[in-house]
Amino acid sequence: MRKVVMGDRLDRVEGQLKVTGVARYAAEYNLPGVAHGVLVTSSIPRGRISKIDTKAAERAPGVLAVVTHENAPEVPGYEASVNNEGSRVYGQEFRLFYDDKILHNFQPVALVVADTYERAVHGAFLVSIGYEKELHNTSLRDNLDDAFTPADQKDHKRGRPDAYKEAPVLVEQEYHTPIQVHNPMETHSTTALWEGDKKVKVYNKTQATKISQKEISKAFDLEKENVEAHSPFVGGAFGSSSRLWPQEMAAIMGAKVTGRPVKVMLMRDQVFNMVGYRPASVQYFSVGATAEGKLLGIAHHARGFTSRYEQFTERLLDPTKSMYSCPNMDTSYKLVSLDMSTPCWTRGPGETSGSFALESAMDELAYALKMDPLELRKINYAEKDPENDKPWSSNYLLQCYERGAERFGWSRRNPEPRSMREGEWLVGLGMASGIYKAARDRAEARVKLLADGSVLLRSAVADVGPGSATIFTQIAADRLGLPMEKVRFEWGNSVFPYAPGQFGSHTTASVGSAVYEVCTDLKQRLQELAVNQPGSPLYGAQAADLFFEGNTLKTKTGNASLRYADVLELHALKELEVSRESRGGPELDEFSSKSFCANFVEVRVHAATGEVRVAKVVSAVDAGKIMNHKTAESQVYGSVVWGIGIALMEEGIIDHRFGRHLNNDLADYHVPINADVPDIDVIFTDLEDPIVDPMGAKGIGEIPLIGFTAAIANAVYHATGKRITKLPITPDKLL
Amino acid sequence: MANRKIVATKLRANDLILCSSNENLMAKEENSGKILPESRTDKKYNEARRTFLKQSSLLTALALAPPAVVKAAEAGLDEKVADQFEKVPLSLEINGELKKLSVEPRTTLLDLLREQLDLTGTKKGCDYGQCGACTVHADGQRINSCLSLTVMQEGKKITTIEGLATGDELHPMQAAFIEYDGFQCGYCTPGQIMSGVACIREGHANSESEIREYMSGNICRCGAYPNIIKAITAVKKGGKKV
Numbered sequence: 001m002r003k004v005v006m007g008d009r010l011d012r013v014e015g016q017l018k019v020t021g022v023a024r025y026a027a028e029y030n031l032p033g034v035a036h037g038v039l040v041t042s043s044i045p046r047g048r049i050s051k052i053d054t055k056a057a058e059r060a061p062g063v064l065a066v067v068t069h070e071n072a073p074e075v076p077g078y079e080a081s082v083n084n085e086g087s088r089v090y091g092q093e094f095r096l097f098y099d100d101k102i103l104h105n106f107q108p109v110a111l112v113v114a115d116t117y118e119r120a121v122h123g124a125f126l127v128s129i130g131y132e133k134e135l136h137n138t139s140l141r142d143n144l145d146d147a148f149t150p151a152d153q154k155d156h157k158r159g160r161p162d163a164y165k166e167a168p169v170l171v172e173q174e175y176h177t178p179i180q181v182h183n184p185m186e187t188h189s190t191t192a193l194w195e196g197d198k199k200v201k202v203y204n205k206t207q208a209t210k211i212s213q214k215e216i217s218k219a220f221d222l223e224k225e226n227v228e229a230h231s232p233f234v235g236g237a238f239g240s241s242s243r244l245w246p247q248e249m250a251a252i253m254g255a256k257v258t259g260r261p262v263k264v265m266l267m268r269d270q271v272f273n274m275v276g277y278r279p280a281s282v283q284y285f286s287v288g289a290t291a292e293g294k295l296l297g298i299a300h301h302a303r304g305f306t307s308r309y310e311q312f313t314e315r316l317l318d319p320t321k322s323m324y325s326c327p328n329m330d331t332s333y334k335l336v337s338l339d340m341s342t343p344c345w346t347r348g349p350g351e352t353s354g355s356f357a358l359e360s361a362m363d364e365l366a367y368a369l370k371m372d373p374l375e376l377r378k379i380n381y382a383e384k385d386p387e388n389d390k391p392w393s394s395n396y397l398l399q400c401y402e403r404g405a406e407r408f409g410w411s412r413r414n415p416e417p418r419s420m421r422e423g424e425w426l427v428g429l430g431m432a433s434g435i436y437k438a439a440r441d442r443a444e445a446r447v448k449l450l451a452d453g454s455v456l457l458r459s460a461v462a463d464v465g466p467g468s469a470t471i472f473t474q475i476a477a478d479r480l481g482l483p484m485e486k487v488r489f490e491w492g493n494s495v496f497p498y499a500p501g502q503f504g505s506h507t508t509a510s511v512g513s514a515v516y517e518v519c520t521d522l523k524q525r526l527q528e529l530a531v532n533q534p535g536s537p538l539y540g541a542q543a544a545d546l547f548f549e550g551n552t553l554k555t556k557t558g559n560a561s562l563r564y565a566d567v568l569e570l571h572a573l574k575e576l577e578v579s580r581e582s583r584g585g586p587e588l589d590e591f592s593s594k595s596f597c598a599n600f601v602e603v604r605v606h607a608a609t610g611e612v613r614v615a616k617v618v619s620a621v622d623a624g625k626i627m628n629h630k631t632a633e634s635q636v637y638g639s640v641v642w643g644i645g646i647a648l649m650e651e652g653i654i655d656h657r658f659g660r661h662l663n664n665d666l667a668d669y670h671v672p673i674n675a676d677v678p679d680i681d682v683i684f685t686d687l688e689d690p691i692v693d694p695m696g697a698k699g700i701g702e703i704p705l706i707g708f709t710a711a712i713a714n715a716v717y718h719a720t721g722k723r724i725t726k727l728p729i730t731p732d733k734l735l
Numbered sequence: 736m737a738n739r740k741i742v743a744t745k746l747r748a749n750d751l752i753l754c755s756s757n758e759n760l761m762a763k764e765e766n767s768g769k770i771l772p773e774s775r776t777d778k779k780y781n782e783a784r785r786t787f788l789k790q791s792s793l794l795t796a797l798a799l800a801p802p803a804v805v806k807a808a809e810a811g812l813d814e815k816v817a818d819q820f821e822k823v824p825l826s827l828e829i830n831g832e833l834k835k836l837s838v839e840p841r842t843t844l845l846d847l848l849r850e851q852l853d854l855t856g857t858k859k860g861c862d863y864g865q866c867g868a869c870t871v872h873a874d875g876q877r878i879n880s881c882l883s884l885t886v887m888q889e890g891k892k893i894t895t896i897e898g899l900a901t902g903d904e905l906h907p908m909q910a911a912f913i914e915y916d917g918f919q920c921g922y923c924t925p926g927q928i929m930s931g932v933a934c935i936r937e938g939h940a941n942s943e944s945e946i947r948e949y950m951s952g953n954i955c956r957c958g959a960y961p962n963i964i965k966a967i968t969a970v971k972k973g974g975k976k977v
Contacts, residue, residue, distance in 0.1 A: 011913050011914065011916070012913070012916065014921070015912075015913040015918075016905070016909075016913065017921075018918055018921030018924050019896075019905065019909040019910075019912045019913055019918070019921075019924060019925075019928060020856070020896065020897065020899075020900060020905070020909060021854070021855070021856015021857070021895065021896035021897045021925045022856070022897075023921055024855060025855075025858075025922060027859075028849070028855035030850070030853050030855070036850075116839075116850070117846055117850050118839055118841050118842055118846070182956075183956055184920070184922070184956055185858070185860045185866065185868055185920065185922040185923045185954065185955070185956050185957075186858070186860070186920070186922045187859075187860075233920075233921065234920060235858070235920050235921070235922025235923075236919075236920040236922060236956050236957055237920075238956070265859070267862065268860070268861040268862060268863065268865075464920055465918075465919030465920035465921070465957050466919065467919070630916050631916065633916075634916050634919055634957075634958075634959060634962060635919075637958045637959060637960070637961050637962070638919060638957050638958035638959075639958070640958065641955075641957075641958025641960060642958060665861065665863055665865060666860075666861045666863070666865040666866050666954065667863065667865045671954060671956060672958070672960075673951040673952075673954060673960075674946075674947045674948075674950045674951045674953070674955075674960045674963065674964070675947045675948055675951040677947075677958070677960040677961065679961060680961050
């Protein structure tokens with residue numbers, strides 16, 4: 001029996017299901033009688049539907065129903081008041097098939113349900129829609145004058161906000177980041193099945209089964225326990241499946257109307273403006289320093305956009321507030337309302353865009369100071385969180401700098417721009433720091449010891465790819481002294497104990513703690529049962545005399561011992577179940593908990609064509625104690641690949657004349673492919689955080705992405721002498 | 736960006752409208768000017784689109800399909816046939832099993848696998864041949880099953896991810912993907928694995944950079960690329976028959 005330890009490079013528990021094609025995703029439950037729903041979307045960004053003719057579609061062979069605002073089933077939740085309580089986004093959520101209003105392009109306006117997929121697609125073509133158009137605005141840059149402060153935002157100022165203006169060395173710059181679309185490989189999909197009028201089950205693409213359950217029960221006025229969200233496998237999400245979307249509502253409505261299970265899988269072009277995206281930003285950044293490089297003041301004014309009906313906000317300013325020791329600060333964050341669908345949390349939501357400005361500006365400042373960019377960051381290291389003066393729960397950023405620089409070979413860098421070259425390729429080395437909150441939320445876990453000595457562990461948590469299922473199995477195996485095969489973890493269903501959504505890099509800290517603690521509780525319970533039963537070899541023993549080794553309770557003094565299964569047998573129990581709710585203690589509020597990273601990037605820029613290739617990446621990460629080095633490295637790869645995409649190629653382009661996406665497919669919207677990605681060298685400090693959770697782990701899913709785009713831009717500057725302030729860095733900007 | 740390998744782009748409905756008839760050429764001109772897309776939804780355009788779709792589908796079938804399809808098409812260019820897309824009998828071998836099927840000419844191999852045969856291991860990522868998630872082998876060659884009409888595969892041997900393992904024993908590529916963590920969410924994985932096997936069989940796995948090139952038709956949004964390279968390299972070096 002191999003002892004399992006947290007941190008071990010274990011294979012994923014669901015690996016075999018995934019490599020054999022057995023794992024089923026939301027649209028792959030071919031239930032008996034399942035019908036196919038295809039959404040028809042609007043071709044204008046703003047106005048109203050003047051006429052919708054569904055007759056031809058309804059007559060088409062195989063079509064079972066066409067659902068529009070004229071005949072949609074009632075959704076009681078849509079009648080709730082605006083700014084409804086508990087909503088995570090301020091405003092009026094999008095209401096599918098609610099009325100004739102068009103609020104954004106590609107807005108779903110009809111659902112065609114047919115007995116086969118082909119017939120549903122054909123039916124969707126037959127729906128004829130007339131519009132009354134209204135003037136629209138879809139450009140952030142053209143509407144900056146209309147920016148307003150969102151309801152949930154307060155400008156952060158400290159010290160003398162204007163201090164940067166008097167600094168001996170001052171850098172002022174305007175940075176732009178474009179729309180980024182999550183584009184998970186699985187498009188947003190739902191299969192819905194009603195059981196009578198009061199109960200619905202969805203096989204759903206979601207990062208949060210409990211949010212699905214809650215929002216669906218609210219929308220359709222159902223008892224929570226009568227809504228089941230089943231989502232063990234999710235084909236990527238990156239934030240885009242963290243709230244209720246039209247495809248879920250459509251599938252549920254379609255199933256209601258037809259009396260059959262209905263599956264709706266968005267087409268690729270539909271995911272660009274229906275299920276969220278990272279909004280563009282315009283950022284005005286000023287940073288002032290002493291001649292020695294100590295920061296005196298920063299002003300960071302960020303502008304983003306949202307829809308007309310909700311105020312979606314991001315954390316663009318968070319890295320700026322906490323990354324460096326800086327006594328004076330002026331920040332603001334404003335939104336422009338546009339005729340677009342509401343954006344959505346996207347990996348490092350806000351921090352990714354905001355850190356592009358911060359870390360690019362730091363590089364510019366280093367050049368203005370004639371100082372090494374790494375040195376500049378080191379001398380402005382913050383000993384505590386400058387935003388709130390709280391001590392860090394743990395911070396090994398300096399170690400990230402040291403080890404990253406050494407592994408990368410930072411010392412070979414000639415600081416002069418355009419000074420390093422290999423043949424036709426200009427060589428550039430750049431770096432950046434990153435900071436991201438290490439949060440922990442309430443979570444529950446339930447563990448059941450079975451008669452054969454194995455355990456069944458359950459949580460509603462999703463695993464959209466980070467490896468959470470493996471990690472939680474691993475934590476339980478470690479705590480209980482069991483081999484991985486003896487721990488069965490079931491996840492991804494709303495009937496299981498509460499878990500927060502798998503987003504915000506807080507899944508391990510939240511659910512992992514619940515798993516950790518419920519296993520401790522189970523051991524405690526076993527100990528009680530072992531000593532309180534006459535006839536037990538451990539009868540009457542004191543807790544202090546006992547210890548656990550493997551799956552066995554032993555006395556320290558003698559040789560009496562009892563296996564888990566024996567404890568059950570002793571009490572004639574078939575099984576033993578323990579549940580646990582876990583949440584952080586008050587000490588969490590006394591500290592500032594963050595993950596940190598330092599990214600080092602080498603680029604090659606082709607002198608003649610401006611093509612940028614990323615040649616080498618070293619990502620040094622302080623994410624606390626690593627739970628599984630194999631899956632953790634994969635998480636860093638993911639962030640790096642995202643960073644390459646955002647820095648060099650990803651851009652959702654809108655033709656503002658029509659308020660419509662131009663490049664909404666994977667041929668025209670470029671994401672990194674295999675040939676775009678070099679070797680990635682990952683360094684973990686792997687040192688425990690003593691505050692956030694009992695495992696010592698901090699979040700890892702987003703931190704390596706923070707600052708990464710700037711590391712590339714800084715390397716490109718070093719290679720070419722050209723400072724690119726508007727992402728993505730495409731060849732045209734370098735020629 | 737770099738060496739992007741896009742096999743082809745499936746035309747979409749709007750593209751079809753713009754080249755279907757004189758009437759729609761007008762629509763194209765209008766569209767390039769000030770007329771907004773909503774004009775396309777006028778009745779006459781919809782009818783034109785409908786006519787075109789009927790005709791184009793049948794023309795596609797005529798051009799690509801075995802005689803049985805042609806016969807079906809000839810038998811009725813009328814509303815009914817166009818709508819019903821009379822099913823075509825055909826046989827093909829899927830994962831070693833001979834299947835006698837009756838399919839609509841417009842059904843892609845991908846949709847046949849996923850929706851009719853419940854072989855959902857083959858994934859739909861884009862449906863336009865741009866992502867590689869739907870990669871299967873047809874007579875040993877990797878193809879994007881979303882770009883292939885089922886009727887084009889008459890008599891061929893199709894292998895999907897479900898047919899790669901031998902009994903309970905994983906194919907070396909499947910085992911390597913687990914060992915090297917060549918996936919995260921798992922959705923692109925079947926396509927990556929089918930592509931990876933073909934990459935070695937084609938003789939395109941002689942170096943990491945060559946593998947990168949020849950695996951660039953399969954997008955992994957989770958970013959498992961470095962581990963995919965490690966897995967394929969290990970299988971190639973392991974020397975086992977793939």
